[in-house]
């Protein structure tokens with residue numbers, strides 16, 4: 001295999017050292033391996049207000065599944081949920097999901113088709129600008145944003161506006177498939193009551 005054909009370091013792209021007959025290493029150096037690990041930890045970081053609650057499932061595509069046996073999970077059946085730790089360790093499905101259950105005061109504002117090439121479209125940028133600093137993640141599709149925070153939303157709302165905005169606000173009886181942390185959003189939850197009120201007015 002020529003140098004040009006060999007895969008580079010997964011982090012910096014540098015040409016990898018020849019490793020004799022063993023498998024090709026993923027990183028060029030210990031420094032890149034450590035940095036990649038830190039970056040993954042950063043992307044996977046979640047608010048403690050969410051990880052301390054037993055509201056976790058796995059996601060398989062868009063569907064929620066149980067972390068213990070991959071059977072369908074239900075956003076209204078707590079017996080199909082588990083702890084964050086158990087869900088994180090599970091290898092079923094493709095990732096994590098969180099169930100909003102009203103009483104815990106956590107809400108999620110779902111912005112559909114909010115990103116193009118990772119950048120927010122104008123209506124989404126406007127909502128982000130009005131939003132207090134709070135945990136935000138990119139949906140598994142890579143095109144949606146989930147803004148998480150504190151508030152009370154007992155009845156879900158869907159809002160479609162003429163500017164193309166497609167917004168859903170949920171607080172209970174709903175499962176959200178988690179993606180990756182959005183840019184440098186904090187891993188804390190802000191009070192979203194005002195934003196929710198302005199969106200659903």
Ligand SMILES: [Zn+2]
Pocket residue numbers: 009010011012013014027028029032
């Ligand atoms: Zn490297």
